[in-house]
Amino acid sequence: MRRTASPLSLILLGLGVFLLVLAPLLAWYVEPRAQRTPIDIDSKTVFTGTGSYFDTGEIETVHDKKITITRQVRGDVSDSEKSGRAVWDVSTSVDNDKSLPAADPHDALQWTTERWVTDRKTNTPVHCCQEEPYFDGEAYLKFPFDVQKRSYRWWDNTLGSTVTLKYRGTKKIQGYEGYRFTGTVAATKTGTRLVPGSIVGEPERSQVLAEEWYANHGIELVADQRTGRIIYAAIGPRKTLRAPGSDKDAAVLLDSERIAFTKETQKEQVELADADSGQLRMVGQTLPVGAGALGSVLALAGVVLVVRGRPHPETTETSQQPLTM
Template identity: 30%
Template sequence: MRRVVPAVLVGVGVFLLVAAALLKFYAYPALAVAPIDQDSVTNLSAEDAIIFETDPNFLREVVTDLSVVNTTRGDVEASQEASDEEGEEVRVWAGTQTITSDDGAIRSQSRDRAAFDAHTGEAVDCCGGFSESEEDVRVEVQREGLIYKFPFGTEKETYDWWDNTAATTVPAEFVEETDIDGLTVYKFESVVPAGVVGTREVPGVIVDEPDEENVEADVSYANKRTFWVEPVTGAIIDRTEEQRSILEIDGEERAITTEANLSYTDEQVLENVEEYESKASLLGMVNGLFPLVALILGLVLIGLGLFLGRRDTGGSAHAGGRSVTPRKDVSKV
């Protein structure tokens, strides 16, 4: 029995070392991936936004509250095929954005489809990525940078964020570490400077050209995004956008088509905190606490087992080599 105990301790210790390695290098990478079957709805709102009323009877700027609903769903089959082709975990998500004014009218609706690395959040050029800002008018898009989320294990550094409207990446710079309702988050800011992103044919009266029936105007767009990111999962807990889109003629502003300060609703932020607080805690323990505890305990048990084994071996050897004093033969005395 004394020889069995050291062997058991060493065996359990080795098991714990293997478990620590599996948790760190297998379980964590398997868990730190974006869901393949994503199905979510994100709500944003903007108060006193300026939009352009395009009804033929009302060609004017209108102040209204906006409600924005983003629906995102994962394409499981496309994700599996892309993962096999790319040799890494790829996710293909499709989204729909619907913007509604406070009178219940749908002001715009757009769709998109994009592929990205399930671990890093970086765009992957595959799977028929597109953007559709007008019904049934799809434009093929080759995206770069981050799309839907930040990477698992987000660092305090600058990331490239893809902007659909500008059709380019924009640096998202780390600002500070803070918290939302007790949940640690990293704050990032991304600024899209004002610039022409396209042209649009509009009635001349809209852009102060009453003598012209239709005029081709430049569309200028600017945006400032602020992200509050849970760093373990890379999930965006809160987000604001300061969007501004105008019509220009020869570089001169003629009409505002959109001016809105969008942000996640309070209910959306609360929902995000509740969801990702537990996910971040579990993922953090799988990546850090659990492997560390298993490693330390494994080393302690192995050391204890080896110590007990050597002590027992040493004790047995001493007993086996012990000298015995010969007994006197009293008959010869």
């Protein structure tokens, strides 16, 4: 009797080898290429808190009022596909109860529109596609993929520069754990504005080119480690006016110790982060580990069957030897 490999053993061996090759391919090739900032984004985040703002109707600063910040982010798919970058159009409005619901953003306390262009893999700024404003840093609106336990340079658009946010451990938001980063902004002159002299303590002058100053009591961001998505954000903006050359605030335009994501926004961001992170985890961990384990079993089974072979009876010609005299 002689033995030959059965079709089943060859199939098992081939399938096992295929899965063993597929496992590292998924982890080292497919997952990194799946880590791309989306271009078809359409997301709204809402911050609320209490604070002070300058009431143009009353011509004075009012206190202990509800403040709502609404940020809408929409991806420009056409420009993104043409450039190969992530092109996002961002609108941000700061409202009080009088201007909500915001039928016309021009009625808001503050309304800005921006265009952000980033590298889809690294999240670094790319200066093209009518980007506005020109920005810098490592993170804005989101962190890079695979967030590290280190400090990051976060772009603060009001400041017009980056802020160093330090890693402060982990924090659970709606039961979902993320990396926590914090930072502050010291009072900094950011520009000038022509205002009536009475607003900055100079009533004898009809118009004064007042200095605009900005500070931030505290920035707190919690990011999903795998995707870099912000699942919680809180800020403490303070915007004031000073008389030219003065070192004291003369009027408060906006001031709040803390304006943070609403519960609804937290829930939405956690759900999105969990879904996106789960897809990356499946491609980068679950499937490679499963393919590797199953491939090993199938390949081993195939090898064993090949070695053992299938009994095959010898033919008459091979079994009968001629007699020699």
